[in-house]
Amino acid sequence: MLKGEPLKAALANALRDAESLGGQERRFTALAVREMSRHQRLLDLASRTLGHPPSKIGLLEDQALVRYVLWRRLFCGASWARIGPEVKLPGPVRPRTIKDDLLARVVESPLPEPAMPESGPERLATRYSFPNWLVQRLAELHPEPVLEAMLAALDEDPTLHFRARPSGTRAEVLARLAEEGVVAEPVEVAPDAVRIAEASHRVFETRVMKEGRLQVQDVGSQLIVEACRPLEGSLSGQTVADVCAGAGGKTLALADEVGKSGRVLAGDRSRRRLAQARERARELSLRHVSFPHPLPMAQADVVLVDAPCSGTGSLAREPDQKWKLTAKSVEEFHDTQLALLEELAGQVKPGALVVYATCSLLPEENDAVVRDFLARVPGFTVEPLAPLFGPERAAVLCDGPFLRALPPRVPGGGFFAARLRKG
Numbered sequence: 001m002l003k004g005e006p007l008k009a010a011l012a013n014a015l016r017d018a019e020s021l022g023g024q025e026r027r028f029t030a031l032a033v034r035e036m037s038r039h040q041r042l043l044d045l046a047s048r049t050l051g052h053p054p055s056k057i058g059l060l061e062d063q064a065l066v067r068y069v070l071w072r073r074l075f076c077g078a079s080w081a082r083i084g085p086e087v088k089l090p091g092p093v094r095p096r097t098i099k100d101d102l103l104a105r106v107v108e109s110p111l112p113e114p115a116m117p118e119s120g121p122e123r124l125a126t127r128y129s130f131p132n133w134l135v136q137r138l139a140e141l142h143p144e145p146v147l148e149a150m151l152a153a154l155d156e157d158p159t160l161h162f163r164a165r166p167s168g169t170r171a172e173v174l175a176r177l178a179e180e181g182v183v184a185e186p187v188e189v190a191p192d193a194v195r196i197a198e199a200s201h202r203v204f205e206t207r208v209m210k211e212g213r214l215q216v217q218d219v220g221s222q223l224i225v226e227a228c229r230p231l232e233g234s235l236s237g238q239t240v241a242d243v244c245a246g247a248g249g250k251t252l253a254l255a256d257e258v259g260k261s262g263r264v265l266a267g268d269r270s271r272r273r274l275a276q277a278r279e280r281a282r283e284l285s286l287r288h289v290s291f292p293h294p295l296p297m298a299q300a301d302v303v304l305v306d307a308p309c310s311g312t313g314s315l316a317r318e319p320d321q322k323w324k325l326t327a328k329s330v331e332e333f334h335d336t337q338l339a340l341l342e343e344l345a346g347q348v349k350p351g352a353l354v355v356y357a358t359c360s361l362l363p364e365e366n367d368a369v370v371r372d373f374l375a376r377v378p379g380f381t382v383e384p385l386a387p388l389f390g391p392e393r394a395a396v397l398c399d400g401p402f403l404r405a406l407p408p409r410v411p412g413g414g415f416f417a418a419r420l421r422k423g
């Protein structure tokens with residue numbers, strides 16, 4: 001978990017092996033690990049202020065321990081009486097050189113107000129634990145109050161959002177959840193989106209969930225699927241190619257949209273993720289989803305390119321990514337995204353709609369990819385998304401011709417989509 005593997009995968013592996021942990025302990029462990037990564041910069045500043053700079057703490061395990069006790073102190077308001085037993089180990093289970101009395105001092109010593117940087121972006125980067133380069137880039141795009149609200153939203157453990165299925169049945173699903181004692185509410189900006197207002201795990205035990213009437217899905221992901229709809233009518237009966245289907249989140253939603261008279265053709269470079277997508281489609285008996293290789297792109301009326309990206313819009317869910325990304329990796333994503341679009345442009349049929357989407361906040365991976373694609377590949381035009389969403393939602397969701405869902409105005413992560421029509 002400390003060696004550069006994505007946190008989500010490392011956590012899943014570690015928890016799989018920790019057979020003795022119960023459900024509540026697993027949830028707490030996952031939360032604690034995410035939080036330590038999420039608030040890393042602020043926790044390290046507190047550690048430095050208390051005279052223990054992380055650079056002077058030799059073992060990574062010890063650094064993690066100090067971050068943990070500081071997270072419990074500063075974000076959970078826990079005292080040493082509570083934290084002490086949590087960090088005591090029955091034996092030499094792992095390397096650890098820090099003694100309990102030092103940890104106790106870290107929790108109990110008065111913490112002077114840490115010296116905050118003066119400059120706007122650096123102050124925000126410190127306050128909300130983001131790398132300077134990313135906040136500086138975002139500060140070029142958004143006024144400070146907007147940026148601060150965005151960073152604050154990305155600095156919180158995200159609320160789980162769900163999609164009511166099939167489309168248009170949200171009110172019924174909400175009523176069924178209420179009958180089962182789960183408090184949930186509609187999310188205004190997306191017609192099928194549901195937010196659960198309490199500890200999210202209970203919803204997984206409900207009948208409505210077990211019947212497959214709810215799917216975990218970000219609000220932004222739901223909007224991207226909506227961006228695949230025709231301006232008039234519905235996707236019913238159409239053929240959609242989901243080029244970067246991953247584990248199938250949007251594939252399942254697209255399958256609901258096209259219905260049994262339509263088809264979803266799903267592909268992805270990762271066989272492992274595609275196997276997960278196949279399994280999920282099988283569980284929901286979505287027989288009109290298939291996984292041909294190569295994808296017969298010329299058969300598709302709509303092609304969704306949910307491109308690999310920096311995931312800067314999903315940093316609330318995957319906080320470790322912010323410490324791994326660099327400005328250079330963003331440039332590399334741009335090149336991959338452009339190559340992906342260029343490669344399929346020649347394969348899609350005339351009249352087809354290509355929806356290009358990311359969960360990135362950065363124009364390098366969004367507007368610039370569309371701009372460079374249009375400059376290099378003739379025959380495509382951008383179709384504005386506002387008419388699809390209607391004026392009220394477009395005012396919140398659209399920026400020029402594009403979908404640009406930004407937290408906290410749109411709950412959940414940040415997303416982008418563009419509609420490209422082949423002439």
Ligand SMILES: C[S@@+](CC[C@H](N)C(=O)[O-])C[C@H]1O[C@@H](n2cnc3c(N)ncnc32)[C@H](O)[C@@H]1O
Nearest residue numbers: 244245246247248249250268269270306307308
């Ligand atoms: C943003 S994720 C897709 C998420 C997925 N659509 C969902 O809703 O859950 C991007 C995906 O693109 C895949 N990918 C990366 N390069 C690719 C390529 N050249 N062709 C197809 N898929 C690719 C990755 O394996 C990854 O699963």
